[in-house]
Amino acid sequence: MQLFEQDNTLSNKHIKANKHQQAKIPKGTFKKCPKCQQDFFYKELGQYQTCPHCQYGFRISAQERLRWLAEDFEEWDADLKTDINPLDFPNYEEKLAKAQTATQLNESILTGCAIIEQQKCALGIMDPNFIMGSLGTVTGEKITRLFERATQEKLPVVLYTASGGARMQEGIFSLMQMAKISGAVSEHSAAGLLYIVVLTDPTTGGVTASFAMQGDLIIAEPHALIGFAGKRVIEQTMKQKIPENLQDAETLLQNGFIDAIIAREQQKEKLAWLLKFH
Amino acid sequence: MIEIENKTAFEIVKAARSQEKVTAHELITGLFTDFFEIHGDRRYADDLAIIGGLATFEGQPVTVIATDKGTTPSEKQARHFGCPTPAGYHKALRLMQQAEKFQRPVIIFINTPGAYPGQEAEEKGQGLALATELLELSTLAVPIITIIYGEGGSGGALALACGDRVWMLENSIYSVLSPEGFATILWKDVKKVAQASEAMKLTPVELYKQGVIDGIIPENEHRESLYQAISATLSQEINNLKEMNKSELIAKRKARFRKF
Numbered sequence: 052m053q054l055f056e057q058d059n060t061l062s063n064k065h066i067k068a069n070k071h072q073q074a075k076i077p078k079g080t081f082k083k084c085p086k087c088q089q090d091f092f093y094k095e096l097g098q099y100q101t102c103p104h105c106q107y108g109f110r111i112s113a114q115e116r117l118r119w120l121a122e123d124f125e126e127w128d129a130d131l132k133t134d135i136n137p138l139d140f141p142n143y144e145e146k147l148a149k150a151q152t153a154t155q156l157n158e159s160i161l162t163g164c165a166i167i168e169q170q171k172c173a174l175g176i177m178d179p180n181f182i183m184g185s186l187g188t189v190t191g192e193k194i195t196r197l198f199e200r201a202t203q204e205k206l207p208v209v210l211y212t213a214s215g216g217a218r219m220q221e222g223i224f225s226l227m228q229m230a231k232i233s234g235a236v237s238e239h240s241a242a243g244l245l246y247i248v249v250l251t252d253p254t255t256g257g258v259t260a261s262f263a264m265q266g267d268l269i270i271a272e273p274h275a276l277i278g279f280a281g282k283r284v285i286e287q288t289m290k291q292k293i294p295e296n297l298q299d300a301e302t303l304l305q306n307g308f309i310d311a312i313i314a315r316e317q318q319k320e321k322l323a324w325l326l327k328f329h
Numbered sequence: 330m331i332e333i334e335n336k337t338a339f340e341i342v343k344a345a346r347s348q349e350k351v352t353a354h355e356l357i358t359g360l361f362t363d364f365f366e367i368h369g370d371r372r373y374a375d376d377l378a379i380i381g382g383l384a385t386f387e388g389q390p391v392t393v394i395a396t397d398k399g400t401t402p403s404e405k406q407a408r409h410f411g412c413p414t415p416a417g418y419h420k421a422l423r424l425m426q427q428a429e430k431f432q433r434p435v436i437i438f439i440n441t442p443g444a445y446p447g448q449e450a451e452e453k454g455q456g457l458a459l460a461t462e463l464l465e466l467s468t469l470a471v472p473i474i475t476i477i478y479g480e481g482g483s484g485g486a487l488a489l490a491c492g493d494r495v496w497m498l499e500n501s502i503y504s505v506l507s508p509e510g511f512a513t514i515l516w517k518d519v520k521k522v523a524q525a526s527e528a529m530k531l532t533p534v535e536l537y538k539q540g541v542i543d544g545i546i547p548e549n550e551h552r553e554s555l556y557q558a559i560s561a562t563l564s565q566e567i568n569n570l571k572e573m574n575k576s577e578l579i580a581k582r583k584a585r586f587r588k589f
Contacts, residue, residue: 137539138528140515188589195587217483217505219514222529223541226505227589229484230491233463234583241468257505259456260444260484265464279456279484280446293448308454 099315106273113161113178121165140220158189168323173201183215191228198235207245216256229261271300339523344500353397359556376417392428395438412445415458434472440479462488472570497533499548504531
């Protein structure tokens with residue numbers, strides 16, 4: 052049972068792995084792209100916050116993404132509050148409050164009704180700065196309501212994912228969100244409505260294992276990390292180094308799991324085309 | 330509620346992982362007089378971490394799916410210590426869709442640390458395999474009853490526990506991550522696993538209180554009485570669920586998870 056010895060458990064390593072995967076926007080005049088390792092002048096990031104060399108999209112807040120994505124937006128469920136700390140996790144309330152202040156969101160996703168180049172849709176954008184975009188109960192509730200309301204109002208759903216996976220502090224309730232959301236996605240789909248997922252860096256764990264992989268169309272940003280298990284977990288399971296690009300969007304495209312890779316500056320136009328097409 | 334032995338959460342964690350724990354093969358032979366095993370995912374592989382097949386339960390045909398950790402070192406290796414690969418989830422889904430076609434209830438037994446986190450599992454779409462299971466099972470029109478008999482680890486367990494009823498054996502656990510992982514996050518100390526087990530509320534009693542599971546099946550050293558207790562639960566649940574029409578069954582299944 053070496054594989055699951057106490058200091059060598061999956062989840063344990065997953066957490067460690069995620070910390071190493073954090074590719075934050077570097078400070079200073081010259082930046083280094085965490086994907087292609089090339090340097091560039093900070094202004095070259097531009098409004099889309101992408102690497103001028105490889106098009107990698109740096110991790111950005113939901114609000115920042117919304118600014119260039121939609122010309123109109125009406126937020127939904129901004130008043131939902133997490134009123135549980137089911138495991139009495141120390142300092143969890145403080146952690147939430149801090150994330151709320153930093154992101155100006157009530158949870159790790161921003162949801163609402165958006166207009167993208169005149170196309171109306173239900174839009175969700177996960178924020179990697181809110182406790183690693185993890186899937187809390189209110190995150191799950193907001194996504195479920197997004198699909199439910201979209202089904203009622205006969206709207207397509209566009210959902211941007213960015214997440215480390217389940218919210219450990221909420222224990223089993225976090226896990227239940229995966230099944231809850233899947234139920235709502237299924238009803239939306241049965242109504243013949245379109246669901247487009249855009250996978251951004253990083254999309255991992257329980258989010259990959261549920262709604263991130265349930266779209267009619269699955270799009271990814273260049274070089275986004277997309278996977279189920281963390282890289283270190285895999286390496287310790289395999290007892291060997293794994294290819295650097297195993298969980299890159301480009302590898303997933305090659306293996307047949309995503310439909311297209313689209314850089315940020317083209318997303319608005321392409322999404323509008325797809326929305327109009329359906 | 331049945332009387333169950335008073336154990337600490339960590340004692341339950343250890344009992345759930347014990348070498349003495351009832352195995353998938355024992356459960357299948359103990360509960361069903363016949364069993365026809367079905368292999369393969371009809372795509373590219375047969376994952377031995379998932380056993381699936383056809384059986385008769387109280388005179389009626391059922392589909393049985395069980396995760397299997399194996400007992401000998403070579404069995405354990407071949408079964409990735411009970412961690413299913415995408416092929417395993419494909420196989421499980423295939424069997425469940427077949428059960429829907431022939432309108433027979435699905436009985437699932439779970440004892441897994443989680444979905445297998447290997448390179449090939451990633452390359453073959455572990456995330457997609459789990460996501461598909463969750464999506465498809467939300468509308469599969471036959472009763473699905475899951476019994477967690479050892480470890481119920483994270484998304485890899487949930488994908489097989491998203492049906493109509495989930496029961497747990499007295500000595501089993503169900504959680505979003507392992508207590509070792511939790512101890513590492515909370516105290517940066519993997520050795521505080523006993524405290525973590527307590528804090529995580531991963532025991533059947535706690536999960537029953539939270540409405541995550543529907544009941545607890547008592548366990549003792551006598552296998553026969555365990556099989557009888559499981560049979561009684563399955564019999565009762567299958568009869569309850571068979572009374573519902575398809576839309577009622579699916580509506581109730583959705584509601585089961587919508588409340589969280």
